Amino acid sequence: MAAALSVGEITRRIVREARPGSVVAASGVWADRIRAALPGSLGVWALSDAGLMDGAPLSVADAAAIARGGYIDLAVIEAGQVDRNGSIAGAQSASGLSIPGNAVDLSSGAQRVVALLPNAGRDGVLNLAESLSLPADGVNCVDTVICDVGVINVAGGQFVLTETAPGWTAADLQAMAGVSLSVSPALRRIDLAAPSGDAVSKVYSDGVGAVADLPDGATVFIDGFGGPGGMAHYLLVALRDLGSRGLTIVSNTAGIARVVSFGTPPGRTAIDHSVLIENGQVAKAIASFPVSPSVSRPSEFELAYRRGEVELELVPQGTLAERLRAGGAGVLAFYTPTGAGTLISEGKESRTIDGREYILEYGLRADYAIIRAHRADERGNLVYRGTSRNFNAVMAPAARITVAEVDEIVAAGELNPEEIVTPGVFVQRIVKRPDGFSGYE
């Protein structure tokens, strides 16, 4: 029988699954192999369970958030067994212990899952099963099995052989499998050519272009703790120019910079959420500090609220931060004592744990985040200034499309990986704030 594919050849086949600009995570030693084989032009992010993304360090919490928050386009997991429904059991150690590592997170969080059976041809056994006999790391998640003698799609409860290694036939693979394989009418020789294509640039040349597809009714995270720092003024004006309506805005305030001067130069008006509210674009605000601290100087939001034009969901600031964190990390809900016994707890599930009352709060996600950072590189890695990272860094992971307004965009490699606060995987678009653009009108 012909030789099975080598590790290098299997890696080349895996790499063909990666689309330009996507995020690929792999278990164990495969992460480094895949990263080394990816053409740089493809702009793929390679994530390992050791907490490295393209060689830049991540905390284990961030690495898990990337997996659980839905940021991984393709997960590559070495398998012990795969069944007809796409459930996967992890590779077994010599002692028979299962070593899930990050396989459980990857299999439940990734958009696509490739299971690797790298020793099938060598061992003469293709570990496919009607149903798993080993402990499952993931259920109904595998899309494709890549082994050292072929490629098999898992769909509709069937194993469909689509590619075979040189010298191997469908009959050879069927003989090694404990289950029946369907053979694709388009069965072909396995292709190991490097993938081509270029990652789509994240850099936008103007603000309106960077938010142009933001639809009516969208939920939008807006940073700005309160004052002008950390607020994406240029993108706020772009969103006003675009005119999307019926927005739910999620933010620490609902726009108080106009009424609390925060150093606004005389004769000018601070740009804040008010530009959207007075333009009739906001239907609801979720905020912790929604109104002016001064009763006598009501904000645009408070006036609209009193006219019954906008809804308000009031959230304690720490609960807001944690709801955003949870949303970005794929955590549905959590219990907190903050707000127990107050108006905030009304209508919320509560339970007493160790004698203390906790209330259930849900993670928050949004269609868009418009955030402000100091510097970005072309890949979307962000560095902030001072306290202005506060909600910006928390919102970036929790939105489907995060648009960052920055003072400067530099080439990849010009930011120190040790100092990056928001890894670019959480940032889909970057726009430079025009020189001389101020936070005032």
Add this chain to the structure above:
Amino acid sequence: MTVDKERLDRMIIAMRVARELPPGGYVNLGIGIPTLVSMFVADDSVVFYHSESGVLNCGPLAEDGNEDIDLINAGGQFLQPVPGMAYFSSVDAFAMIRGGHVDATVLGAHQVSATGDLANWMLPERGVGNIGGAMDLAAGADRVIVAMEHNDRQGNPKVVQECDFPLTGKGCVSLVVTDVAVLEPTPAGMVLREVAPGWTADEVQSVTGARLIIGDDVKEYEV
């Protein structure tokens, strides 16, 4: 009933609160009288100030002309950069509070109940209010110290048997420092600890909405 005696000014309240801050502790100061407390922390009792805006080791406010919009405290005031500052996200800022890493917070209040319920985020007549970090501080800080005037502008007591304003937290207040007294909420009720110079315990009771527990050890307000 009103008592026509001199009350302590805000600076004295702040001085009294400063004595409560643990040396070497991490402390969060709210807006208003609490902000004044840092002026009275003795040099030999270093306290590390935490702000929800995402900074530890906050120091003095920026001087005119040197404001940096990216360096603010939770009240939106501009800070001076000082050695040893650390910046962090809102998740970390509130992990410090919610995770029990903040030793004490000093907050203002509309009402405090006999058992330490705190109401400080909304005046009912306004119908809308700001919570900010108050509920997290109430739930998470080791000690919640309230610094406030004993009565509101209309003379209504702010130390009450039960709060009728919307609550910030239940049973969370450790100590109340006002312009006439120092009080300690307990499960059994509000204990009077200290009275302002010239005030008697009965006089404090007469301007207080909660029934006070008055022992033999009531002292004069110490600053």
